[in-house]
Amino acid sequence: MKLARLLATSLLVTALADAAVAKDTVTLGQVLEPPHLDPTAGAAAAIDEIVYANVFEGLTRIAADGSVQPQLATSWEVSPDGLAWTFHLKQGVTFHDGTGFDSTDVKFSLERALAEDSVNAQKGLFEPIAAVETPDPATVVIRLKRPTGLLPWNLAWGDAVIVAPESAETNRTRPVGTGPFQFTEWRQGDRLVLSRREGADVALAQVTFRFIADPAAATAALMAEDVDGYLNFPAPEALPQFEADPRFAVVIGTTEGETLLAINNRRQPLDDVRVRRAIGHAIDRQALIDGAMMGYGQPIGSHFSPSHPAYVDLTSRSAHDPELARRLLAEAGVGDLKLTIKLPPPSYARRSGEIIQAQLAEVGIQAELVPVEWAQWLEQVFANKDYDLTIVSHTEPLDIGIYARDDYYFNYRNPDFQALMARIEGTADEAERNTLYGQAQEMLAADAVNGFLFELPKQGVWNARLEGMWANAPIQATDLTGVRWAE
Amino acid sequence: MGERPDPGDRSYRRALGGVKPGGVSRGVARIAAALLTLLLASVLVFLALNVLPGDPAAVMLGTEARPDTLAALRRQMGLDLPMPLRWWQWLTGLARGELGTSHTYGVLVAELVATRAVVSVPLALLALLVAIGLGIPAGLFAATRHRRTGDLATMAVALVGLSVPAFWIGILLVLLFAIGLRWLPAGGFPGWDAGILPGIAALILPAVALGLPQAAVLARVTRTAIVEIMRLDFVRTARSFGLTRTQALRRHALPNALPPIVTVLGLQFSFLLAGAVIVENVFYLPGLGRLVVQSVGGRDLPTLACLVMLLVTAVVVVNLAVDLLLLRLDPRLRQRG
Numbered sequence: 001m002k003l004a005r006l007l008a009t010s011l012l013v014t015a016l017a018d019a020a021v022a023k024d025t026v027t028l029g030q031v032l033e034p035p036h037l038d039p040t041a042g043a044a045a046a047i048d049e050i051v052y053a054n055v056f057e058g059l060t061r062i063a064a065d066g067s068v069q070p071q072l073a074t075s076w077e078v079s080p081d082g083l084a085w086t087f088h089l090k091q092g093v094t095f096h097d098g099t100g101f102d103s104t105d106v107k108f109s110l111e112r113a114l115a116e117d118s119v120n121a122q123k124g125l126f127e128p129i130a131a132v133e134t135p136d137p138a139t140v141v142i143r144l145k146r147p148t149g150l151l152p153w154n155l156a157w158g159d160a161v162i163v164a165p166e167s168a169e170t171n172r173t174r175p176v177g178t179g180p181f182q183f184t185e186w187r188q189g190d191r192l193v194l195s196r197r198e199g200a201d202v203a204l205a206q207v208t209f210r211f212i213a214d215p216a217a218a219t220a221a222l223m224a225e226d227v228d229g230y231l232n233f234p235a236p237e238a239l240p241q242f243e244a245d246p247r248f249a250v251v252i253g254t255t256e257g258e259t260l261l262a263i264n265n266r267r268q269p270l271d272d273v274r275v276r277r278a279i280g281h282a283i284d285r286q287a288l289i290d291g292a293m294m295g296y297g298q299p300i301g302s303h304f305s306p307s308h309p310a311y312v313d314l315t316s317r318s319a320h321d322p323e324l325a326r327r328l329l330a331e332a333g334v335g336d337l338k339l340t341i342k343l344p345p346p347s348y349a350r351r352s353g354e355i356i357q358a359q360l361a362e363v364g365i366q367a368e369l370v371p372v373e374w375a376q377w378l379e380q381v382f383a384n385k386d387y388d389l390t391i392v393s394h395t396e397p398l399d400i401g402i403y404a405r406d407d408y409y410f411n412y413r414n415p416d417f418q419a420l421m422a423r424i425e426g427t428a429d430e431a432e433r434n435t436l437y438g439q440a441q442e443m444l445a446a447d448a449v450n451g452f453l454f455e456l457p458k459q460g461v462w463n464a465r466l467e468g469m470w471a472n473a474p475i476q477a478t479d480l481t482g483v484r485w486a487e
Numbered sequence: 488m489g490e491r492p493d494p495g496d497r498s499y500r501r502a503l504g505g506v507k508p509g510g511v512s513r514g515v516a517r518i519a520a521a522l523l524t525l526l527l528a529s530v531l532v533f534l535a536l537n538v539l540p541g542d543p544a545a546v547m548l549g550t551e552a553r554p555d556t557l558a559a560l561r562r563q564m565g566l567d568l569p570m571p572l573r574w575w576q577w578l579t580g581l582a583r584g585e586l587g588t589s590h591t592y593g594v595l596v597a598e599l600v601a602t603r604a605v606v607s608v609p610l611a612l613l614a615l616l617v618a619i620g621l622g623i624p625a626g627l628f629a630a631t632r633h634r635r636t637g638d639l640a641t642m643a644v645a646l647v648g649l650s651v652p653a654f655w656i657g658i659l660l661v662l663l664f665a666i667g668l669r670w671l672p673a674g675g676f677p678g679w680d681a682g683i684l685p686g687i688a689a690l691i692l693p694a695v696a697l698g699l700p701q702a703a704v705l706a707r708v709t710r711t712a713i714v715e716i717m718r719l720d721f722v723r724t725a726r727s728f729g730l731t732r733t734q735a736l737r738r739h740a741l742p743n744a745l746p747p748i749v750t751v752l753g754l755q756f757s758f759l760l761a762g763a764v765i766v767e768n769v770f771y772l773p774g775l776g777r778l779v780v781q782s783v784g785g786r787d788l789p790t791l792a793c794l795v796m797l798l799v800t801a802v803v804v805v806n807l808a809v810d811l812l813l814l815r816l817d818p819r820l821r822q823r824g
Contacts, residue, residue, distance in 0.1 A: 035547060035591040035785065043549025119560040121548045172593040188592055188599060189773030189781075190676055210675060212771040216658055217674055221771070224665045224673035375541030375786045382552075383545060396551060407554070 023485045025206040026466065028478065029218055029227040031234045033189065033211040036172035039158035040113060043121035045395060045476040048158035049231070050209055052477035054194055055096075056161035056177035059087055059106065059140075060152045062397070064482075066307060066474030068152050072101070072162055072178065073140075082147030082428055087140045095164045096182040096197060103134035109162045110142070122159035124401075128425070149428035153398070158477070180481055181207060194480075203468075203484035222248070222461060229462025231469065231478050234347075236294035242461045251460040252296055253472035254307045256397035259297075259348060261341075261356060261451030262381075262390045266411035269334045270388065276448035278328035279389075280318030282363040283356060287320075289454050292351035296457040302441035303400050306455055307472060310434035314445040318452065325363040338366045339388040344377040348456065349391040356391070356451075385409050393456045397475055400440055401425075403449060412449045513820070514811055521807045528799045529581065533574055536788050536795075542566075543590045543786040564590055577792065587789035591782065596793045599778070604797075606676050607775040610690050610697070611759035617698025618705050618755060623748070625702070626709025631736065633714050641706065648703030657696035657769040664692060674770035693770045697763055701755050708751045712744035746817050753809035757802040 034046035039056060053061060059073040070076075073087040093101040110132050113120040120126070128148040133141040142151070154160060167176035175183045180200035184193040192209045196202055210227055212218045215235030221227045222242065229248075232255075233239065242248040261283065269275045285299040298306050301314030329337065339360075343353040350371065357367045367389065372380065381387045387409075394402070402408050404421040420440050427433040445452070458473045468482040544560040545552065561567050568576075580587055586596040629641040665673035671692055677685045716722060717740050725735045764776030775794065782790040814820050 033781075036593050042547050043551060044547070116555075117559045117562070119548070119556055119563060121556065122551055123553055123556050124551070187678060187773060188594070188602060189777060190678075190771075210771070212674070214768040214771065217769050217771050220658070220661045220666060220673040221675075224661070224669070226665075226673050226675060373541070374784060375543075375546050378545040378549075379541050382550060383542070392550070394550065399551070402551070 022487075024204055025208070026204055026229075026480070026483065026485075027208040027210060027227045028462075029212045029221055029230045029233075030209050030478075031211075031213045031218075031230075031232070034192075037175040037183065037186070038163075038171040039161055040109070040163060041119045041121075041172065048476050049478050050192060050194070051175055051177065051179075052158045052161075052475070053179060053479040053481055054181040054207070055175050055179045055183060056158070056163070057179050058155055058157070058161045059089075060156040062153075062156045062475040062477075064470050064472070064474070064479070066397075066472070068156050071156075072106075076152065078428065082149070082426070083144050085142045085144070085151055087142070089138045089140065091138055093178050095167065095178055096176045097164075097167055099164050099166050101162070101164070101178055102137035103140045104137070105162050105164050106140045107132045107134050108165045108168070109160075112163070112168065113160065120159055122157060122396075125154040125157055125160060147426040147428060149430075149433055150425060156475075158475070202481050204480055207480050209478075225463075229460070229466055229469065231458070231460055231462075232473070233459045233461045236296050236457075236459055239294070239296075239459060239461065247464060248461055249464045249466070251462075251469070251471045253458040253460060253470070254298065254305065255395065255456045255458045255473045256305050256307075256399075256475070257393040257395040257456030258300055258303050258305065258399075259352070259393040259453045259456050260303070260391070261352075261453055262387075262392060262410060263448075263450050264385060264387055264389070264409075264411055265413075265449060266385075267388060269332060269337070270339075272332045272334070273448055274328045274332040275334055275337075276450075277318070278325040278332070278363065279360070279365070279451050280448050281321045281325035281328065282360050282365065283318070283451055283453070284320040284359055285315065285454060287359070288352055288355050291355045292348060293454070293457065296459060297454040298457070299454050300452045302445040302452055303394070303403065303450070304437070304441045305397070307474065308398065308437075310437035310441075312438045312441050314441060315452075317445045318448065322363050329364065335364075336366075337364065338368070340368045340370050342370045342372050342377060342381055342387045342390040344372060344374055344390070344392055346393070348393060352391050352453065382409050385411055389451075391453075395456070395476060400437070400444070403440075403444060410449055412447070414443070414447065417443050417447075514814060517807055517810045517814075521803045524803050525800060528803075529578070529796060532792055532795045532799070533577060536792055537570055537574075539786065539788075541786045543788065546785050547591075577789075581796075586793045589782075589787055589790045591785040591787040591790070596790050599790060600775070600793055600797060603773055603775045603778045605679060606690075606772055607760060607763065609686075610694055610763060610772070610774060611756060613687075613690055613694035614697035614701065614759050614763075615752070615756055617694055618701035619752070620702075621698070622702035622705025623709050625706040627713060627736075627741075629706065629710040630713035630717070631732075633717075638710070642710070645703040645706045648699050649707075651700070652765075653696050653700055654765045654769045656699055657693065657766050660692045660696055661769070674772065676772050689770075689772075693763075693766050693772060696769070697759055697766050701759070704755070705748070705751060709744065709748055712747045713740050716740040716743050742816070746813050749809055749812055749816065753805045757798075757805050760801050761798045 032046040057071045061071040063069045076087045113126045128144045130145045131143040180202045181194040182197045184195045186192045194207045219238045243250045289297045343349045360367045404418045424436045465486040629638040632638045664671045767774040767777045
């Protein structure tokens, strides 16, 4: 008891001392811990959620509204044939270890991502690049194999950040970038600390990420004010509790995560478009969102984010209609259909699985749920394409291009769609590109490639006095450069 | 105790049997058996981990991975080598004390495990302390009030302690002490370099959550053992020599009840070291249990192999220590067979 009182007093004293000076530190909870900290060598979103814009910077960046903005490049222009892009670089920039930044670092970073032994998870972003030239330290010319209108957007990804040859190999454990925050400490399994580098124009002096995945523990950590917020809170069912508490702001936003009931397009009888359409019509999206997601999440009718300007609402193409679904199945000559749904661990997948199983049963499809671990999912479903149906969210922004890949796990092969994607890639004009994106969405909806369910919501909960946190997640990042405590 | 015969008398002890050569050879046999167990375990661990489906490189590269990138990463991780070669490398590495590099974190496995062990080992010890501090006195109390209200009440509380899962106790403790009273942190571990007190403070609630169910087990074992022994002839003999009930309990019944209690304690320590994962999650502690789950999920085979071997070793060593302690505590074990 004595010990407890002593502890209580010392904690109280620390708390009072904290309150006396203006607060310039923040502690954020994060569900997943990154495996390492090099965004150019791994797909884990948790890496970008710590280092993007904070520690590492690219030539361009994606802003809170989803637009492409200059970062290490101040401006750029493209040659009339669309094959040469000239980027003008910011001057006087240094990496955290003091080495200078210039065009050779850009050349090094891009060539490293393109190299034979590259382990960049998004190597496809760099594939159109033919050569990188450095006419002077402040200028980079990127020559392309074919016109690629999306180049500035591609270069804004976390996978395309600029690293220095001196530190590239050790970025996994000691990231060295050009951003306003530098890496300070990482206690694996517990926390990661970034601190403001000298002279950086950001309000926060120190940022601590704590890795708390368990929903009950995450709730307790927020309630006890051990953490100041979650950019994306893991348990939608706890949100009403925070909404009712004036200490917290609950901000529901959008992500780029299209959640799919993915269909193996080559497995019989799923290779018949009527059967796939029947599955689409069997699904009641709103009931699914209400039941599995506590009402958060926006219905989608194709593989595209509703927050993108090119979005077309195609949900009516696969509106809930069990009668039509049964008719389509009968037309296709399919009776007594038995399928399996492989479910990876995220709660959206496991919960959606149970509801979809019930909805499919209403049209006479018997679905067996098979929960799998993430590693098993990647091996069985993603690599070996050994599945009927699976539920997964594709969280990369603007990733409709995966449907043009021959070897992708949907087993969807449509030369028309591939040609359309090639046209989009070569189109530099944004309005024209958006029209083509609309056609691509239509094509996927018409082919009923997958069951398109909902856009994963971003469930932000943070201290009501914390300003500048991103409401939406146009890219998976925790950009802290604009975050501050209200006076 | 002047005029009464001293039960600690030397001739009395000698009659029960002193240390004999047979005792030493039994000890050596136990140690040899432990080493053999470890060797067999190492072979099983490697085989089991390598038939585990799932590719560590695929886990790292996710849903946009291209075949050439996957192949490059597998080469980098050394996964393209044939299995017998990897087994040989692992075994010779173990022999040299090199545990390898974590696939997931890219740091030395030994460092990774060490940073977790400094949380898990003190946590297990603290939980054991809670279990001993509450369980043994409760068991003794119940035994001395055998079949009376005190006994029934204690055993009822123990039954509740046994039935309520540790993570639930943990959540209740957090609600009361962290969110309500704000005496202790809701979870996390500040590290020992932040000071001993903050470190201990972070471990108190999890240790209580882990230790309470174990205390309940221990109370029941202690009570049963004491009740059994108090019925035996030698206790009655001791009483007839004029010892009070409490003296008979302390001098004769308790030492003889120790073997089952120590056996249970040994099992509990092994369990607390490896089985704390759920409580670690509730309190988001960076302990060994969570590292095991993480490395299974990420197919981080070097880390997993090291962890499983470490836990196997801990169980074997604790069992060996219990065996050797029992040899000392119980002369009958030395004399027989």
